[in-house]
Amino acid sequence: MAAPLMLYIAAGAFLAYILYTRLTLYLTRSAFKRQNDCQPCPYVFNKDPVLGLDVLRANIRHANTHTVLEGNEARFKNLGTNTYHSRIVTMPIIQTSEPENIKTILSLKFKDYSFGAREKAFAPLLGHGIFNADGERWANSRHLLRPNFARDQVADLDAFERHFKLMLQHIPTNGVTIDLQELFFRLTIDSATEFLFNHSTNSLRMVSQHESDNEDVVFSKAFTHAQADILTRIRFDFLYKFTKNDVGRDAVKICKEYVGKWVDDAVRWREEQDAEKAAGGQKEEERYVFIHELAKQTSDKARIRDELMNVLLAGRDTTASLLSNMFFEIAKRPDIWMRLKEEIEGLEGRLPTYEELRGFKYLKWCLNESLRLHPVVPGNSRFAIRDTMLPLGGGATGAAPLFVPRGTLVSYSPYTMHRRKDLYGPDAHLYKPERWDTLRPSWEYLPFNGGPRICLGQQYALTEASYVTVRLVQEFSKLESRDEGPWREGLTLTCCSLNGTKVGLVK
Ligand code: HEM
Known part of the structure; x- marks a missing residue:
């Protein structure tokens, strides 16, 4: 008799605790919402209120037809709002395209958010380097890497x-x-590999990338597969372990x-330097070398490797995508090509200096405009780690x-x-590059993110x-487009042109 009684008491206590x-x-x-004047958001995208399976289905359809970005933009438009609620399986989501909200997530209430599930998907390739770390760990990485992006380093023309x-x-x-x-x-x-590893993959030395199986080429290909593996992990989540993705797993190892x-x-170089120094004969390195600078600060090899892999991931496809997207547009507009020519004619055929590069106003407008119309990182998200709020999105207008409960993904x-x-x-x-003559955007223009995690490689990318x-x-x-169609999204971790940048150039 005593045993069931104990059981009832335990169950009652548990229930009381939950309540x-x-x-x-x-x-x-309720008090938090009252104090902050939060109001509910009336705009909800998902029709299936339990699992949001309709959202999942729509996302798959858009992914298959390469219209993820277009589809996302249409949702905002059709709902007539810049912030709405959605849900996928158990995850509540707030979607926003409101500059003030984005500023709040990335800057004003930076500490209320983490990366969430993204970390798990990125970890096999990136470990816990800068791109995949939160809190103190991230602050340490940023502190370690930041000095390597000073002007002199990124301006190796x-x-x-x-x-x-x-x-x-x-x-x-x-x-042709x-x-x-x-x-x-x-x-x-x-x-990027020359900048980071002090050794270039030199893939452009080959006639084609398929030509050789030397280790640099093998690495370049493996890096592409390893990035695709991250995407597979994000898409399949806990089902990933049931996929037969050996190519991805092997690529990470390579x-x-x-x-x-x-x-x-x-x-080894650092140890030799230390030994020479101890013998009183150290000579200073003449040239700046990224990987040597890291080795001077830590001898934790896994840490150096992870940070380098992170910066390579952050920096490789992004700059290539910017160039591809921009040339896709410029190739269709001889007037823009001619205006660029006029601007650059001042060099009289000389190679530009860093200062001259920065001084080309129209060129800057062309780059800005490409990053506006085709942002290379077109979507992003943060995960609320405590109850918080956004300044806009609540109420009928x-x-x-808007109240953001802990555990919400804010996209x-x-x-x-x-x-x-x-x-x-x-x-x-x-x-339309000319719009930049008068545009002075703030948080409404965000190709490189903002706040404490703003892109470290912005100057490197724009210089290159x-x-x-x-x-x-x-x-x-002469530059001519050989693609009659409009630009279409080629969306992986970053976004380039689905059909490439097919052009004809005449000397
Ligand atoms: C057009 C080229 C580029 C664009 C549009 C771009 C954009 C971005 C964006 C949006 C982020 C924030 C990602 C997030 O927090 O979720 C970021 C972070 C970062 N980028 Fe870039 N990036 C570019 C080029 C580069 C290059 C060339 C490098 C290095 C050589 C680089 C290094 C980094 C690093 C290290 C971070 C992480 C910063 C941190 O979390 O503190 N990026 N970039």
């Missing part, structure tokens, strides 16, 4: 020229059609071994603050925001993209 915690949570949240010259050899000078996108991707992995080798070299869309007519005018969907553009303008008199 108590629920009630306390309810009261605390000689290196860009070397890689550009190799790229030039692949471009027919008589107008070529896919510039493929070359841009090879150029950026070559320059990448780690390859980068590990350069890290071994760098740590969306003008009131934001630079793509939709950059195409909002109320922010950029009725021609927001057109590629500017350099390559100036040199192509100098080398060729």
Whole structure:
């Protein structure tokens, strides 16, 4: 008799505890909402209120037809709002394209958010380097890497020229059609690996990437597969372990071994330096070398490898995508090509200096406009780790603050925001560099993110993209599009042109 009684008491106590915690949570949240004037958001996208399976189905359909971004923009438009609620399986989601909300997530209430599930998917390739760390760990990574992005380091124009010259050899000078996108991707992995590992993959030295199986080429291909593996992990989530994705798993291993080798070299170099210093004969390194700078600060090889892999992931496809998207648009507009020519004519055929590159106003407008219309990171999200709020999105007009319960995924869309007519005018969907003559956007323009986690490689990327553009303008008199269709999204972790950048160039 005593045993069942104990059981009843335990069950009763458990129930009372649950009720108590629920009630306390309810009261605390009600007070929070009252104090902050939060109002519910009336705009809800999902029709299936339990699992949001309709959202899942719509997302799959858009992914298959390469219309994820378009579909997302249409949802905002059809609902007539800039912030709405949605749900996938058990995850409540708030979607927003509101500059003030994005500023709140990334800057004002930065500490209320983490990366959430994204960390698990990125971890096999990236470990817990800068791109995949939160809190103190992230702060340490940022502190370690930041000095390496100072102006002198990112302005190595000689290196860009070397890689550009190799790229030039692949471009027919008589107008025969070529896919510039493929070359841009090879150029950026070559320059980024030289910048980071002190050893370039030199993929542009090959006639084609399929030609060789030397370890640099194997690495370049493996890195592409390893990135695709991240995407598979994000899409399949807990079902990933049932997929037969051996290519992805092997690729991660190849990448780690390859980068590990350069890290071994760098740590050995550091040890030799230390030994020379102890013997009183240390000589300073003449040239700045990214991987050596990391080895000077830590001898934790896995840490150096992870950070390098993170920066390579952050920096490789992004710059290539910017160039591909921009040339897709410029190739359709001879007037823009001519205006660029006029601007760059001042060099009289000379190679540009860093200062001259920065001074080309129209070139800057072209880059800005490409990143506006086709942001390379078109969507992003953060996971609320405590109850918090957004300044806009609540109430019938969306003008009131909105409560964000802990455990909500807040997804934001630079793509939709950059195409909002109320922010950029009725021609927001057109590629029009001239609009930058008067535009001075703040949080409504966000290609490189904002707040404490703003992109570290922004100057590196803009310098490389500017350099390559100036040199192509100098080398060729005519640029012609060989793609009759409009730009379509090629969405992976970043976004480039689905059909590549098919052009003809004439010397
Ligand atoms: C057009 C080119 C680029 C674009 C549009 C771009 C965009 C971005 C964006 C949106 C983020 C924030 C990601 C997030 O927090 O979820 C980011 C972060 C980052 N980017 Fe870039 N990026 C570009 C090029 C580069 C390059 C070339 C490098 C390095 C060589 C680089 C290094 C980084 C790093 C290290 C971070 C992580 C910063 C942190 O979390 O503190 N990026 N980038």
